[in-house]
Structure formats: C-alpha cells, structure tokens
Amino acid sequence: MARPFLLTYRVATLRRLQIVHSFLFSSVCRRGQPSPPSTSFSLPSESPPAATKVPFATSAHGRTWQDPYHWMRKTADPDFIDHLRRENTYAADFMVDTEQLQRTLVREMRSRLPAKVSTPPERWGPWLYYQYIPKGKEYPVLCRRSEASDSGFVSKLLCFASGHSERKEQILLDWNEIAEQYGYVHVGACRVSPDHNFIAYTVDVNGSEQFLLRIKDLGDGSIVQRSEVEGVVSLAWARDGRTLFYTVSDENQRPYRVLCTEVGSDGTNDMPVYTENDSSFCVDITSTKDGKFITVYVIDAAYPLDGLDRICKRMPGVQVFVEHHYDSFYILTNAPLSENKESSSVGSYYLIICKVEHIHLPDLQQCIILPSEDVSFHDTDIFNQHLVLSVSKSSLPTMCSIKLPIQDLSSSLQKRLDVEDLNPWYFPVPTDLCSVAPGSNHDFMSSVYRVVLSSPVMPDVIVDYNMSEQTLSIVHQEEVKSADTHEHLVSECSEVKNDNNFIGVERWEDFSSKYCCERKQVISHDGIKVPLTIMYSRNAWKKGESPGLLHGYGAYGEALDTSWCSDRLSLLDRGWVMAFADVRGGGDSSWHESGTGLTKPNSIHDFLSCASFLIDKGYVHKGQLGATGTSAGGLLVGAAINMKTDLFCAAILKVPFLDICNSLMDPSLSLTILDYEEFGNPHIEKQFECIHSYSPYDNIPRAACLPSVLVTASYNDSRVGVWEAAKWVAKVRDTTCPNCSRSVILKTNMSGGHFGEGGYYAQCDDTAYEYAFLIKALGVMTYK
Numbered sequence: 001m002a003r004p005f006l007l008t009y010r011v012a013t014l015r016r017l018q019i020v021h022s023f024l025f026s027s028v029c030r031r032g033q034p035s036p037p038s039t040s041f042s043l044p045s046e047s048p049p050a051a052t053k054v055p056f057a058t059s060a061h062g063r064t065w066q067d068p069y070h071w072m073r074k075t076a077d078p079d080f081i082d083h084l085r086r087e088n089t090y091a092a093d094f095m096v097d098t099e100q101l102q103r104t105l106v107r108e109m110r111s112r113l114p115a116k117v118s119t120p121p122e123r124w125g126p127w128l129y130y131q132y133i134p135k136g137k138e139y140p141v142l143c144r145r146s147e148a149s150d151s152g153f154v155s156k157l158l159c160f161a162s163g164h165s166e167r168k169e170q171i172l173l174d175w176n177e178i179a180e181q182y183g184y185v186h187v188g189a190c191r192v193s194p195d196h197n198f199i200a201y202t203v204d205v206n207g208s209e210q211f212l213l214r215i216k217d218l219g220d221g222s223i224v225q226r227s228e229v230e231g232v233v234s235l236a237w238a239r240d241g242r243t244l245f246y247t248v249s250d251e252n253q254r255p256y257r258v259l260c261t262e263v264g265s266d267g268t269n270d271m272p273v274y275t276e277n278d279s280s281f282c283v284d285i286t287s288t289k290d291g292k293f294i295t296v297y298v299i300d301a302a303y304p305l306d307g308l309d310r311i312c313k314r315m316p317g318v319q320v321f322v323e324h325h326y327d328s329f330y331i332l333t334n335a336p337l338s339e340n341k342e343s344s345s346v347g348s349y350y351l352i353i354c355k356v357e358h359i360h361l362p363d364l365q366q367c368i369i370l371p372s373e374d375v376s377f378h379d380t381d382i383f384n385q386h387l388v389l390s391v392s393k394s395s396l397p398t399m400c401s402i403k404l405p406i407q408d409l410s411s412s413l414q415k416r417l418d419v420e421d422l423n424p425w426y427f428p429v430p431t432d433l434c435s436v437a438p439g440s441n442h443d444f445m446s447s448v449y450r451v452v453l454s455s456p457v458m459p460d461v462i463v464d465y466n467m468s469e470q471t472l473s474i475v476h477q478e479e480v481k482s483a484d485t486h487e488h489l490v491s492e493c494s495e496v497k498n499d500n501n502f503i504g505v506e507r508w509e510d511f512s513s514k515y516c517c518e519r520k521q522v523i524s525h526d527g528i529k530v531p532l533t534i535m536y537s538r539n540a541w542k543k544g545e546s547p548g549l550l551h552g553y554g555a556y557g558e559a560l561d562t563s564w565c566s567d568r569l570s571l572l573d574r575g576w577v578m579a580f581a582d583v584r585g586g587g588d589s590s591w592h593e594s595g596t597g598l599t600k601p602n603s604i605h606d607f608l609s610c611a612s613f614l615i616d617k618g619y620v621h622k623g624q625l626g627a628t629g630t631s632a633g634g635l636l637v638g639a640a641i642n643m644k645t646d647l648f649c650a651a652i653l654k655v656p657f658l659d660i661c662n663s664l665m666d667p668s669l670s671l672t673i674l675d676y677e678e679f680g681n682p683h684i685e686k687q688f689e690c691i692h693s694y695s696p697y698d699n700i701p702r703a704a705c706l707p708s709v710l711v712t713a714s715y716n717d718s719r720v721g722v723w724e725a726a727k728w729v730a731k732v733r734d735t736t737c738p739n740c741s742r743s744v745i746l747k748t749n750m751s752g753g754h755f756g757e758g759g760y761y762a763q764c765d766d767t768a769y770e771y772a773f774l775i776k777a778l779g780v781m782t783y784k
Contacts, residue, residue: 041776043742044093049086051730052079060665061685065698067662069730072723075715084715084726084748091710091745098772101781105570105768110761112480112566117760120462120475122450123147124442125196138759139175139185172199172218179759182206186755189234194291195241198224198263202232207716207753209253213246215263226267236287236294238304245273245294245304247285253670253718255282258296260304273299274308279673281314288324289382290444295322298329298359311359317677323382325404328353330387332380334589337368348589349377351389353406367406368416375419376588381438384445386467389419390438392588393426397436399451400424401467427465428472430510431455433517433533435563450475454563456517456535456578458510477509480566514538515572522581522613525605528594531582532610533562534619540575547778548577548620550611552640554585554603555632556678557592567767574780577619581610583636597680598690604639611640611647624778626650626707628770631720631754632657638696638728641709645701650708650777652770655754657720658728661688661695670718697728702735708743708777710770714752722748743777 053068072080095102118132127144134141145168172192179185182205189211190201197218202211213232215224231249238245242263247255258273274296276283285296294301297308311331312320321332331352351369358366371377371391379390387402402422429436430453439450439462447468454460459478466472516538521529536546549571553560562580572578583606585595595603611627614620627648629637634656641651657663664682667673680687692698700706709732713725729746747769749756758766775781 041743041779041781042097044090044096046090046093048090048733048742048744049083050733051083051726053734058662058665060682061688069723069727070662072726072730073721075722080723080726084722084746084750087726087729087746088748088750091747094743094745095769095773095776098776101775102765102768102772105771106764108570109567109764109768113760113764114479119440121145122440122442123446124192127196129192129440129442133760134176137176138762139179141171141175142173142190143169143171145169170218172216173201178203178205184751184753186211186753189232191235191237192218193237193241193244194239197241200235200237200244200246202235204753207714207751207755209718209753215244224263226261226265229267229270234285236285237291237301238294238299239291239301240304243304245285245296245299247283247296252279252668252673254279254674255284258283258285271305279667280676282674288322290324290384293322293324298322309359321380323380324356325382325387327356329356329359330380330382332377351377351380369419369422370416372418372420378588379438381441381449382444383441383447383449383467385447386449388449388467389424390436396432397434398426398429399436399438399449399465400426401449401465403467425467425470427451429453430458430461433519433562434458435561437563455510456533456562456564456568456580457512457515459564459566478564480511515569516541520613522606522610524602524609526602528584528602528606530584530606530610532613533580533582534614535568535572535578536619537572537575540573541577542575544618545621546575546577546619547624547626547774547780548579548614549626549628549774550579550581550607550614551633552581552583552603552607552610552627552629552636553631553633554581554583554595554607554636556586557589558586560586567764567771570768570771571774574775577614579610579614579619581607583607583610585636596678598687600679600690601694603636604643604694607636607640608644608647611644615647623649624780626652626774626778628652628654629656630654634658634720635660635696639694639699641706642694642696642699642701645704645706648707650774651710652773653709653711653725653728655713655717655720656696656711656725656728659695659697659721659724661692661698663721663724664691669721697724697731700728700731700735703737705737705740706732706744707740708773709745710773710777711744711746712749713746714749714754714756716752717754719754745773 051069054071056067056070057064058067074080115135116132119130121128121130126147128147129144131140131142133139173190175185175187184206186204188202188204190199192199199216199218201214203214204211210230211232213229217224229248233247233249233255236245244261244263246259248257248259249255256276259270260273261267261270274283283296285294287294287301292301293299294304297310299308300306311322312335315335318335319333323330332349333352334349350371352366354366374394376392377389378392381388385404387404388399390399402424406422433455435454437452439452441450448464448466451463451465452460453463459480461474462476464473464475514537516536518534520532520534522532524530551560560580560582568578583595583603584591585600585603586592611625615622615625625648627637627640628651634653635658637651638653638656638658641648660679661682663669664672664675664679680691682688682691711725711729713722715722725746729744732744733741756766
C-alpha cells in the first residue's frame, strides 16, 4: 500500500482520572481468578440489543450448519438498519462514563498537532510540488509553485508558456472542498500529466470505493467535462499529456479492464485496450519512471494506440514489476529461474535486465542480478543515473543505490551477477528499529532519493539521499509539542548507524531517553522465531503490573506498521505497554507464504505466543492484556480470542473480517475470488476444513466468558461487509456468557467506508474513543 503523504503528530501526558461508577461488572465472572485492583466497571442499565434470528441452513462438503443471522447480509433491510442503530445506542450508553476521559485524551492529542502541517517541496520539472493541511482544516491541499526564478531561462519560458506566474502558489486539488460538498472524501489515484498541464485523479465521495474519474485543466482550473466513469482504480498518462489510460473494476471490485481516453473527449467512446477475463486475476496500469512506457503489458507511451507487447508469460504466484532505462527494461520478479530451480527459494525476488528489442525473442537475452546471501529484494525505482533497490539486509529494512549505466552490461547478458558485485551504497539509517519507506520521487533526472524514516521512538524524518555524492540531508522532522506547555518535548539526538564512509553525518532526534523500544524473538508453536516489538515508558512502566496492548495484522504480505505515532503516548505515559507482533502472513514473500492458505493458522499461533511472552516475561500484568486488529487483523485477533478466551481481557476489532468462511463461500461478494489466493478456496474441501477451523464467527466457544470487545464497522464498507461485525456480535450475545457479553459493543459508522472518515483532527476522536474503551475494560481508569 502507498504511504500517506502526511505523517500524524501525537503525544500524551499522564493524568490521574477519578471515575465514580453506579452499576459495576466484575471480571471475576469470566476468570475465576484473582484480578488486579479496579477491574470492575459500569454497565448500561438496559440489556444489549437482541438480534432477530431467522432460520437459514448452509451446506458444504457433506455438512450442514445453521446461520440464523444470515439475513443481515441484506444491508438495506430496515430491520437491520434499526438493529445497527440500537447497537450504536447501547455502545454510547456503555461508554457514557468515559466521556470525560475521552475529552481529556482528545485534548492531549490535539494539543500536539501543529496548526499547519506541510510536506517539503519536491522538484519535478519546472515546478515545486507540495501538500499541506490548512489551519483548522481536516484534509490536505495539493499545491505547486514555479521554480522559474531559481532555475534559469528555460524554466522561466516554460512557466510563461503555461500561463503561470513565477512563485505564485497554485492549488491543484483541495480535499476539503470535496468533503464540504459531499460530506466524505477519499482521493485514490492522482497523476499529473507529463507536460504538467493536467491532473487526473479518482475520488470516492461516499465510502463505497466506487471511485469517479476527474480531469482538471491546470491552466484555467476547470474540471474537464466528460461522462461520468465509476469504479476507476489506476491511471497512467501517455507522453503527449493528453492521452490517459485508466482501469475500471467489475461488480466485484476487481480491476479488469484498461481503457484509453483523450482529454477533451466526452468519454462515451473511450477505447478498450485490454480486458482480463480470468476472475482470479486483476489488472493494474502505471508508467515507467522515464514516462516512455505504459505497463499493463507494455505500451509505447509515444505511440499509445499501437498495441501491447507482453514481457513474460503469466504464471500463478509470479509477480513482475517493470521499469525502463534508455534501451533496457529492468524487471523485478519472483519467477522461477530457468536453470537450477531447486537452488532458488520460492518467491525470492531478483532483477532481470534485458534490451527492449529482445522482449520478442523466444530465448530472452538477459542479465540477472541476484540478492546476496543476507539480502532480499522487495521493490525497485530507477533514475537517470541510479537504480534504487528496497531491500532487507540481515533481516532489517533498508535501501541501496547502484550507479547506472552498469558497466559492461552488454557483455553481461546471459550472466548472473550478485548485487554486491555492483558496489551498492546502502543508505545509512539511525537505528536497527527504523522503518524505511520511499518518499515522493517523481523526477527521473534527479540524483536525490527522498525517504521517510521512522521508529516507535523517533518522529518521522524525511531524508534526501544524494546518490551521486553518497551524502544525506535531513529535510524535515515532525515536531512534537508538550500537551501542557505547548513547547517542544525535549528529545535526544541519535547518531546515524553508518557502515559506509560518506560525507555529512547528521543527527536525528528521538525519544529513546523517555521511551524504551525493544525487539524480541518469540518462539512460536512450531519453533519458528516471531519478531515482537515492545514499547513502554521508562518512567511509568512497572514490571509485572502494567496493562498492555498487542497489535497484529498478518495478511497480504503487508508489514505491520511500527512507525512513530504520538497517539500511543496517551497510553504509554499512563504506564501501558504497546507491542507489535510481526506474525506470519505479513512481511516479505517467504514470511507471507508461511501464513497463507493452509498455513494461515500459523499467524494465529504466532500472535498467541507473543501475547503469552508479554505476560510470562513480566512486560504486562496477566489480567490486563488487550489486543487490537484491523480488517484481516480483526480476523487474527478474533480467532485468537476463540482459541484462548482467558488470555486477553479486552480487544478492539476494527472493520474486522470475522465471517470468513461464509464470505469466501460466496463468489458474488466483492474481492472474494481474489482472496482465494490469500486464505484459500472453501469450495475445495481441504481448504474449507482449514478455513472453518479458525473462522472467528464459526468458532465462538459456547457458554464461554469472552473478554470485553469493541467492534467497529462502516455501513458503506465494500471490502468487509458491515454484516460481518453485526453477525459476530449477535452470535456472541446469543451463545456466550450473558454477563460477559454485555461488555461487547458494536459501533457502526452509518455513512463511512472501510477506511473511515477521520481527517487530521477527527481521527483524534476515534483514537480517544478506542483508548477510553481499553482503559475502562481493563479496569485502569485510575491507573497512574
């Protein structure tokens, strides 16, 4: 997933809270064991909503089971909408005694937000592009200004020709205007034309992710009038700056067709370029960094209507990413090597370099660049004089650059080279705990690569690495203010971890003197070591006594985000431990594969092992551990709760994928067929048995005492149906301990989508609500 352009700013201070309760609920009900002080909390006087049960039988592979809440799939049913509203009312009643706490948390979080947040300008052609959030607004504004006065006669001439004055700020896209018009905004793809005269973007105005295509003339600021196109996913401009390629999705939200349009046309005769008829595949489109090719197959961007060329044959599980540098394609792929296949681990990426004219040859002439023993490739970028590789080195994320052109490349065709043979420069980073993410790097001619560095104890830093000089410069670091004084928090300066000789060593500010961050290796059920990142306050944490929150995701090869987030300080300063379990199913290719399909239970066991580690090693009190997961991470946490009901005392499941078995049985649902590759196909009996064995909805333990759970959902969610959360909560209420299930609440956003509506300030409200739930559910309302 693309990294958001803006990085949030959060900090919290320690406050002692005194809450008086009326009706109390004690956790002794579900544990029958001694509990920590203050583990009782108030419950609403009214019982939670009881959902209607309608008989419905489902059958598969010779077995039949009842699903009395299947009717909730009809989301337009007035009875279902009424049920969600009653659940929202119950959730509000449950949380009423946390309102003062929520206000305190919101005040803490917002007080640390700078009045104006902006990204450093990025040079691209004759322009400087940047974004900022205006004071008091929720969403960003994309702007540019001419660099003509600094860049000589040619740039001034280009600026004059385009009708823009020097140095004047031009607003290209204002998210706030869209939000004010529709009440919701989510901008998907956004592409400026090669001549900088137009901007094409996609926008969702109701949370359904049915993105609309918009083209704006940057000369006069008008929206180009054309027939409306829904379901647009990706965009790519041809070199003429007037021909635009875009993909559209089918009724299941699968991007399946590429079309071509001309700026100024009404769109009714947009030409189909490619259609993917296999429902198990989707199609994407982009352009190479130099703008010379469009890649879906390969389209010459100078002659966009001359047809497509195929780079390589399609193979299951194989991915191909194409860049272009003068007369050669640079192809990152995990396709099996033609020789000695057994020596290559499945899914390992390597780089192919081949001449453009050779792609039609049956025996492709190529140079293969392989990662060295302790390196794995993840992504690539290319510039006029440098190749950039995103890699893991000794299991730690980093990046390196290689000078182009590669010497004697022509003599290296049909050869294999080790990446170390190319003398890569590994970008220096401050610490092993640092995450490394590409910044915005549009300019093919640049010798500077922009990167965003972050760690759990280091606010995000934007760094420019000069690949020619092998130096670096810190462009920007997020400021963090004290909640009480509005002054900058005192921070330490960390030396750059540097294994290379380079000029211009600089220092990053971090908060390691106040907050400790540790990385541990936890032994899972099968002996595999699972990375666990643990963060706590050096002053507020108490060994064996502190509450804690364990995060997990573990799907789609996505690494768990452990970058800086000052929201967490609201819990850390109250003595909490924040932990992140990098379970199988996320991460690089091999780690991902070992947590998918028939091996998906590994993810759940990894998460449980990390939870037990936190308790066993005294990081967290045995009766005060919470868990949280979003979307597929909600599946992970939900399954973990079912397996060990007494391990967690509270959980937050956000837009969770809880009814996985029933959803995957229905290929008409959005994204279902594409999810077969990740979770398996339940129409195949062996895979059905595996999915059904951990499905959170199908494995709720009868009469069990479950932890307190906050479940959030969005009515317009097109990725995870709102019914999944509603069905799970209804079944918990019906089949588990009637006392414990009173502390399971469902909060549904009746207008938002999968990604919510939270803007710059509004997201503080959501986070404060979640933290207040945890503080109440774990009985630490007065925890210091």
